[in-house]
Amino acid sequence: MKLYEFQGKEIFKKYGIPVQSGFLIYANDEVKHFTPPLVLKAQVLVGGRGKAGGIKVWDGSIDVSKIINELFALKIKKEKVNAILALEKVDILREIYISITFNKSRSIHVLIAGTSGGIDIEKTAKLNKEKIHFVEIDPFLGISEYQIRGIAKKINIKSYLEFKKIIMAMYNIFKEYDATLVEINPLAMTPDGLIAIDSKINLDDHSYFRHEELFKKFKKEKKLIQGKGLDISKSRDDTITYVPLSGNIGVISDGAGTGLFTLDLISKFGGTVANYCELGGITNSEAMLKSLKMVTGDSMIKSILVVLIGGFNRMDEMAKGIIKFKKEFNKDIPIFIRMCGTKEEVGKQLMRNANIPVYNSLNDIVEKAVNKAMES
């Protein structure tokens, strides 16, 4: 779960990381009497906000509501702006980049620091690699002083104690919130010391069981901003991945590798994918039923591919789900099913009894599904 800037900054504050004082403006708020200067920042979850014009400074020379309306009219990478964070303006002497995340291939934590921060950090990472520094952190040891001293020296920070306090706080947030990313970009040097100008915190959805209250709070705040249409269809109780796309074939698979291969095959046969559904860890008849309902919710859909090759996944459960769907929700959309693996015999027997054809060859059913989608 990605947090908004204002949500991240609330956490920063709690952990003693200095932030600007400010307040939130919702799309339908009355515009009150504000005092300039203010920095007005669109609250969106996508990146590239600054470049898209999502950050404005109001110096008092024009009506603030004009700027606010401009921001609310923006769409940043397809995301509508529904809230604005208004912040006191600070003098920035220098900007640096700091984040803590995982180094996935080495299974450790990593602290990343850049001698210059800001909106061009990705460019810097590619073009000026010597300006980006990585410190590996053993998850059991945490950050050692010498590591913070090392980074401070490399990115030329003089106010070491202040810097250390911020890094330790970021690391504590990273661990205590089960975050996958805690980023400050930029961390600004100002006449009043270091200040976190932005915040980016991503939480690990899988840690929900440890942070139920927290997730509920953040979700509630999100709903307040995004209104309806936030929850696509995914609930906490299933493990289905649902990806809406723009073609006309629905795909359900019980394994990532086979699912991706199916997409490749559809493309090879000239078909296009309407949406993609992977069952994930929980694979009972309910999950299959739900997946079929999700996939057929798309009105563009012309045919459905159900590609099953069960290890954990039991074909008897899959059969039950498909049969129930056919019985209760049949929408006359042709379904092509490949079924093999655990409890294959039982599953196939159930399907035979229900008069639903199943196939063995993935190639064959993909070709059939593509043809069917094209002819209609």
Added chain:
Amino acid sequence: MKLYEFQGKEIFKKYGIPVQSGFLIYANDEVKHFTPPLVLKAQVLVGGRGKAGGIKVWDGSIDVSKIINELFALKIKKEKVNAILALEKVDILREIYISITFNKSRSIHVLIAGTSGGIDIEKTAKLNKEKIHFVEIDPFLGISEYQIRGIAKKINIKSYLEFKKIIMAMYNIFKEYDATLVEINPLAMTPDGLIAIDSKINLDDHSYFRHEELFKKFKKEKKLIQGKGLDISKSRDDTITYVPLSGNIGVISDGAGTGLFTLDLISKFGGTVANYCELGGITNSEAMLKSLKMVTGDSMIKSILVVLIGGFNRMDEMAKGIIKFKKEFNKDIPIFIRMCGTKEEVGKQLMRNANIPVYNSLNDIVEKAVNKAMES
């Protein structure tokens, strides 16, 4: 630093470990109107309090001040009782023993649990080893759930969540206070759940630099109870170990092994030790001067042995300290000095210039010192 029961229980409370409600009575307090029943516990730092009669129950049948006066008249292993902790009485269904400390030979933390607790725990540990269980804790991993479940099963605890909360709290205290021991003996099962009936917490004096405020607070409380005479002579700024004994030869050494060997030699030659001083890590002229002053503070002293064999310790510094003592504080007590090791030449030259004899043989000076002490 050993903490009093009431100090430990304050920490327990802060960490959510259930304790009885109660209050502290000082030796010179007016006796107020108390409500029975109360458990009255002498606050001393030595063990064996219960067996020495340091814990009394007041059921209201006699005057409480009688019991209080009895307790204040006690000496437990030479320690005077200066404060009493008065606690509400609870019904105890069963007592168990729990502690967290270090396993020194394996350099890890260890959780120790006994199926029965109370004043006979040491006896149990010797005679009924099967009733005492040890769980090793990796300092980087902390206590895992399965370890707590394991102990709960072994000592037959049914209220697992309550037990787990107490164990986790004890472990957090152990780590966060730099404790060398956190013990609850007994942890009692009562109709109201688990309650820590006693507390024993030892802090690591070497961690002073991390917990300055805490140490100051505890020391102040101790002073309030023990009055004057608490601080023997050791300050925070030196590393001298001073052990008062009952003979007539003073011993100063700059190394534990040689110091112990000197004691063995004194005993072999028939002498007795008045006091023993080891310089420890900080070995400058000031430390030597201070040691000589401490050793000669004992009026029983007839001769002094200064046994130096410096690695870290510099003989020039030692010489300066001895010469200063001779000049400014000379008390006519014969001093026998063995001096060798780092900066030996410089040290010996300084001593020659000051006309103070030094020797090379440890055997010789011990014999001389013992003879001198005997003849006077």
Added chain:
Amino acid sequence: MSVLINKNTKVLVLGITGRSGKLQTKIMKKYGTNIVAGVTPGKGGSEVEGIPVYDFVKEAIDNHNIDAAISFVPPPYAKDSCFEIIENNIKFLVITAEGIPDHDVVEIIKYAEYKGTKVLGPGSAGLISPGKCKLGVHPPRMYKEGHVGIVSKSGALSYEVGKTLTEYGMGQSTVVAIGGGPFWGLAQLDIIKLFQQDEKTKIIILLGEIGGTMEEEAAKFIKKNVSKPIISFIVGSSAPKGKSLGHAGAIIEGNLGTAESKVNALKKAGAYIANNPEDIVELINKIEDK
């Protein structure tokens, strides 16, 4: 021969009394896997498929020799139970659960590294040495004994390819699914290293997918250290960019981790490239005809 497991491997099943644990234990046992004990807290003293169940790993160890463990424990308890395995010095652990929090996964892998336990997973379908031992959820019908070694991120894709090879009469030495990531105990290159050393394995098949840099790292290793023929099949070339398709690993990160970059790296390392399971069959025929 086979890698990581063999006929004699004595297995402990963690979470043996759960729905998946029970079913998979039954299938593994039927296949001939030597399962000697199971562990589920609170279920000690019971039995599953005639296998004794204990409350603690230590109790199982005290009563049985154990070489390897497979876990069917759900995410909230995964870290605790894996730590229990590692602390008790079981040297090989298969973790099947997906959805374990990242912080827990990292700690499991790191602790295992410190204590010398090999971890396959998390999110792994496990592995099978056809005809000898099955430590995972691979459907037995898809495999037969032979000399092709298969390593795959995705369990499903390893079944897919195993099935095709078996249909064409090409048996396997061991089939290993390392899990969908984004964190892995054993990586593709670790398994390839084992296949290179394994006498029985004559041809190695590397099944990869978009996302991450693991295939690129395997390619580097292959170039330097592998003399056996390698056939690689990478899926996901047509996946929409920037969208997570199931595995978090399957996200395109900049220029890294595209199907193209992986195929190129593997080509350079001397691997044969297949575009579907049937290609693999053809390539094996070609290699063996040489």
Added chain:
Amino acid sequence: MSVLINKNTKVLVLGITGRSGKLQTKIMKKYGTNIVAGVTPGKGGSEVEGIPVYDFVKEAIDNHNIDAAISFVPPPYAKDSCFEIIENNIKFLVITAEGIPDHDVVEIIKYAEYKGTKVLGPGSAGLISPGKCKLGVHPPRMYKEGHVGIVSKSGALSYEVGKTLTEYGMGQSTVVAIGGGPFWGLAQLDIIKLFQQDEKTKIIILLGEIGGTMEEEAAKFIKKNVSKPIISFIVGSSAPKGKSLGHAGAIIEGNLGTAESKVNALKKAGAYIANNPEDIVELINKIEDK
């Protein structure tokens, strides 16, 4: 030969700019120890005795080959600097500081164990291989090259015995002070193991003191694994019971750790028992006359 260090050992000094660090560096260097670099945070770029000083261990490693480190860093910074050494994979570390908090010491020793760094100390006087290398504060004048290996808890007692042996013309292969405890990286038995393997060492001397059970553990090891003659000298038999004399280790704990129990255990293990340094000289003469 010698144990743990030799003529070629390349040494890093941690805390080289402090008072002790500076003086001991001078003495070690004069003795012939190959000190290649020093580290003190904030003093990078300076020099001590012509040895370059760095801010970080990593910087020293980038510029020099380093085999071993000795630390003169005071207790509040000890854990951090030791972690820095261990993380940078320096495989031998001598910690001289006494008074490091117990929790820090335990973490240092455990982390070193996980990463494979041998730690001597804390509170160790270090070690000396007379004529070859000195990594510690042993006063050089007390030693000469030879074939007696000495291991001691107390630094002072190792000087005491070294001095006597040297006066009688009996040289030493290596003299190791493991520190006063209560926690140790390398234990007495670890050093005895090394002496047993070392060709140069013909006789082993074990200097112990009351407190703890380390000598008893060493005795067990000796009985099983040591063929070379061992002479043991245990001090503290007349120490007052229950009083801490300097080392926290030197506290009598119940029946364990008395001089008597240690002497008995070592006698049973076949060690010769000395009551003072001169006894050791006599025993060596006896052993060599055989």
